[in-house]
Amino acid sequence: MKRIYLDYAATTPTRSEVVKAMMPYITDVFGNPSGICSYGQEAKRTIEEARIKVADLIGAQNEEIVFTSGGTEANNFALTGVAYASESKGNHIITTSIEHHSVMEVCKFLGRRGLEVTCLSVDKYGMVNPDDVKSAITDKTILISVIHANNEMGAVEPIVEIGQIAKEAGVCFHTDAVQTVGHIPVDVNELKVDLLSMSAHKLYGPKGIGALYIRKGTRLLALMHGGKQERGRRAGTENVAAIVGLGRAVELAREEMSEEVQRLTYLRDKLIQGLLGRIDHTCLNGHSQKRMPNNVNISINFIEGESMLLNLDLNGICASTGSACSSASLEPSHVLLAMGTPPEQAHGSLRLTLGKWTTQDEIERVLDVLPPIVAKLRAMSPLFKGQKMQKEN
Numbered sequence: 001m002k003r004i005y006l007d008y009a010a011t012t013p014t015r016s017e018v019v020k021a022m023m024p025y026i027t028d029v030f031g032n033p034s035g036i037c038s039y040g041q042e043a044k045r046t047i048e049e050a051r052i053k054v055a056d057l058i059g060a061q062n063e064e065i066v067f068t069s070g071g072t073e074a075n076n077f078a079l080t081g082v083a084y085a086s087e088s089k090g091n092h093i094i095t096t097s098i099e100h101h102s103v104m105e106v107c108k109f110l111g112r113r114g115l116e117v118t119c120l121s122v123d124k125y126g127m128v129n130p131d132d133v134k135s136a137i138t139d140k141t142i143l144i145s146v147i148h149a150n151n152e153m154g155a156v157e158p159i160v161e162i163g164q165i166a167k168e169a170g171v172c173f174h175t176d177a178v179q180t181v182g183h184i185p186v187d188v189n190e191l192k193v194d195l196l197s198m199s200a201h202k203l204y205g206p207k208g209i210g211a212l213y214i215r216k217g218t219r220l221l222a223l224m225h226g227g228k229q230e231r232g233r234r235a236g237t238e239n240v241a242a243i244v245g246l247g248r249a250v251e252l253a254r255e256e257m258s259e260e261v262q263r264l265t266y267l268r269d270k271l272i273q274g275l276l277g278r279i280d281h282t283c284l285n286g287h288s289q290k291r292m293p294n295n296v297n298i299s300i301n302f303i304e305g306e307s308m309l310l311n312l313d314l315n316g317i318c319a320s321t322g323s324a325c326s327s328a329s330l331e332p333s334h335v336l337l338a339m340g341t342p343p344e345q346a347h348g349s350l351r352l353t354l355g356k357w358t359t360q361d362e363i364e365r366v367l368d369v370l371p372p373i374v375a376k377l378r379a380m381s382p383l384f385k386g387q388k389m390q391k392e393n
């Protein structure tokens with residue numbers, strides 16, 4: 001059975017072009033980029049080439065890119081870096097209830113150390129209201145952090161508007177753009193962000209590499225102390241091959257983005273309409289328009305998302321119920337709960353995220369396979385039987 005992968009928001013396969021670009025830096029070009037000899041200098045040159053590619057994709061300057069071990073480190077660096085650098089200025093951070101765990105947990109960590117954190121709620125479509133951001137700003141606010149597009153339900157947030165508010169208030173603004181960089185246009189100047197996190201493995205690059213964009217003049221303390229790599233902002237010998245991989249992945253994303261956005265949007269909408277049309281008691285989670293081109297997240301009432309996943313897996317279809325980080329827990333998604341989704345509905349959520357190798361045939365296969373799975377599970381569901389009896393009485 002040919003397997004169907006529909007969990008591209010969790011991670012993407014590393015493209016063969018990327019692996020090919022990385023290989024020489026695992027074998028022949030093994031020099032330490034901090035070294036003076038030609039081995040080191042060649043590696044150093046390559047890192048700088050990759051930095052240019054990353055900067056170009058997001059409209060940044062080369063010196064504003066710091067390579068990290070991924071999105072989690074970039075988010076940790078942004079939030080703790082600004083918090084520690086701004087101790088004399090203020091102690092208040094504004095964030096939202098739909099952030100990835102790598103922002104949410106840092107906020108909790110900082111909160112336990114005396115920082116004040118305002119966590120803004122979202123509407124039923126998962127959208128942050130820029131006016132709420134404006135109202136939450138105080139003279140102690142040092143940072144606003146709002147996710148660009150949510151990894152679970154795909155809503156694309158009004159970052160431009162929030163960026164304008166942050167700029168007018170003179171508050172540093174960070175966005176977690178791990179789900180958007182390489183997928184939809186991202187320009188740090190249009191978005192008016194001071195800090196932006198990205199990760200290679202979400203855009204067909206290798207795992208364990210990412211970057212933080214730091215606008216010139218933004219004050220933040222380093223997380224890693226040691227050598228002078230990354231202009232003293234992130235100590236440690238650089239992961240040269242992975243950085244090369246990120247550079248190549250970014251280059252390919254740039255070339256293919258506009259066509260891919262159109263293709264995926266078409267397939268996404270076909271899947272959403274097909275599922276909502278063929279299975280009753282379902283609803284779309286997230287915004288129907290302001291949505292990532294590859295994200296389908298639906299709640300199917302009266303059954304557990306995990307049982308759907310297992311049954312889909314038996315049919316060779318790989319999906320998820322939410323973020324990869326929380327998929328081991330049976331807690332309903334904090335994102336869906338924040339949108340006001342009742343817990344029982346949040347438990348029945350299914351995330352299908354499309355990508356480069358998703359075809360129309362695969363979408364049709366999901367549309368054929370999922371309705372009978374739902375019917376089978378509902379036939380065993382006391383919740384479903386209960387509601388049917390209620391209706392009949």
Ligand SMILES: Cc1ncc(COP(=O)(O)O)c(C=O)c1O
Nearest residue numbers: 070071072100151176178179199
């Ligand atoms: C929105 C978002 N932020 C951050 C991360 C963490 O990135 P990484 O896996 O590179 O640490 C992820 C990964 O799932 C994500 O989806």
